[in-house]
Amino acid sequence: xxxxxxxxxxxxxxxxxNNSHNLVFNEYYGFQVADVPMDIVLGEEVLRKIDNMFAIxxxxxxxxxxxxxxxxxxxxxxxxxxxxxxxxxxSHCLFGSDxxxxxxxxxxxxxxxxxxxxLFNNQIMHTVIxxxxxxxxxxxxxxxxxxxxxxxxxxxxx
Numbered sequence: 771x772x773x774x775x776x777x778x779x780x781x782x783x784x785x786x787x788n789n790s791h792n793l794v795f796n797e798y799y800g801f802q803v804a805d806v807p808m809d810i811v812l813g814e815e816v817l818r819k820i821d822n823m824f825a826i827x828x829x830x831x832x833x834x835x836x837x838x839x840x841x842x843x844x845x846x847x848x849x850x851x852x853x854x855x856x857x858x859x860x861s862h863c864l865f866g867s868d869x870x871x872x873x874x875x876x877x878x879x880x881x882x883x884x885x886x887x888x889l890f891n892n893q894i895m896h897t898v899i900x901x902x903x904x905x906x907x908x909x910x911x912x913x914x915x916x917x918x919x920x921x922x923x924x925x926x927x928x
Contacts (some may be wrong), residue, residue, distance in 0.1 A: 844902035849916030855882035
């Protein structure tokens with residue numbers, strides 16, 4: 771579902787801290803996303819290493835307003851991403867797997883550690899439930915889509 775073995779951020783977290791009040795958000799696949807410049811992304815040693823193996827197409831900061839949730843979904847395009855929660859608050863990222871009932875999921879929560887990159891399996895059902903304040907998440911999209919690049923491909927290469 772996810773792995774936190776990617777390490778801590780330096781440039782992306784600093785970029786967000788210094789620019790959060792100036793970010794311009796646009797709609798992208800139903801989400802509010804602000805672009806992160808590739809020089810900032812590739813300033814992260816771990817992201818530069820991954821980009822050398824699996825080209826990163828773009829990166830952004832996704833905003834979810836308070837008292838909102840994303841519906842349960844699998845990403846339409848991405849098979850794998852790298853995510854990092856940039857804000858604190860009462861927010862929950864849940865993965866769901868089939869259970870004995872068609873109406874229920876067994877759930878696992880991803881409890882993000884501050885300024886930590888996570889390898890994220892976008893093809894497992896997941897949702898985010900956010901409560902008290904806007905939630906900001908850094909995420910990347912690879913050049914290869916879900917049919918060409920999977921979570922396992924990246925996980926096994928690290």
